[in-house]
Amino acid sequence: MKKDAEEWINRYVDAYMVVTRQINARLRDIFGEGLTNDQFLILRLIAGQEQCTSTYLAEAVAVGKSSITAIINRLDEAGMIQRTRDENDRRQVYLTMTAHGESVYRTCEKQMQEVISPYLFHFEDDKIEQFIVMFEKLAFLMQDTGGRSN
Amino acid sequence: MKKDAEEWINRYVDAYMVVTRQINARLRDIFGEGLTNDQFLILRLIAGQEQCTSTYLAEAVAVGKSSITAIINRLDEAGMIQRTRDENDRRQVYLTMTAHGESVYRTCEKQMQEVISPYLFHFEDDKIEQFIVMFEKLAFLMQDTGGRSN
DNA sequence: GTGAAACAGTTCTACACGTGAACTATTATC
């Protein structure tokens, strides 16, 4: 282990805990009854993926497939998404947003922008850019070492 | 809103989602039956705070006090923490770890270090430092604008 | 001093999310 790794990790975890929990709380508040944070994330992934499947979602959010089914069922009951079976491989179910889902998602996306953007004003542009690039590299590293079944 | 804010936020959210969910999944796996991620976080806060109260925890994790009671109850039943009433102000209940709680927490802390540290090797020291400093500033900003009751 | 307000914490009910194991239906393999 790197010499300063322990201290870095402790500082990272402490800061990350505050930031993520505070952001989550703020999003929870503004989304209100419309959507939970997790549902927002799932819609976001569906929006960004052609022919999105449960398996893809499960890997993307690092969670079992049965959890995805539960979330998808609720979004389905709320009329926000549709399931479409692939006629060539009838095991696959593709998930797409309905017009209503799209509308709710876009609203929440705007609200998210409004909640987060004020914090950006406290930093210089190149600092923000560096921070995000670093975060993206981390994300890339972690995505390539996932894996899980069920 | 800043000109590039929207793009930054989208990139940030996408990366942050991957990183936090992947880290959570890995921690869930190694902690196993011993402790949930949230319980670990709560113990971490208790460890780092003299005379820790439910109210402090609720603010720190940006959650209602009733949620804290639930978590504390489970940790109490598991024999990991103790509640002590303040004799000067009998409304206050101070939370401390038992020896057993301390032991479980330290074990999980080590495991967390081992899970996260490999990723640090992919970055230069000063990059890591800058990243963490930025995160800490963000955390500081967010902490100063919280607030919630119940 | 006493009554009202504020505060710390708990309980209760309801729901969202997570797991893992067992299951259905479909496709691939040999």
Next chain:
DNA sequence: GATAATAGTTCACGTGTAGAACTGTTTCAC
């Protein structure tokens, strides 16, 4: 054509969250 692999679902159970109602304690205003 039997067997294995894959995609997704269902079920039972534990955890975390909210919010409202509650207890007990302290503070404050008069």
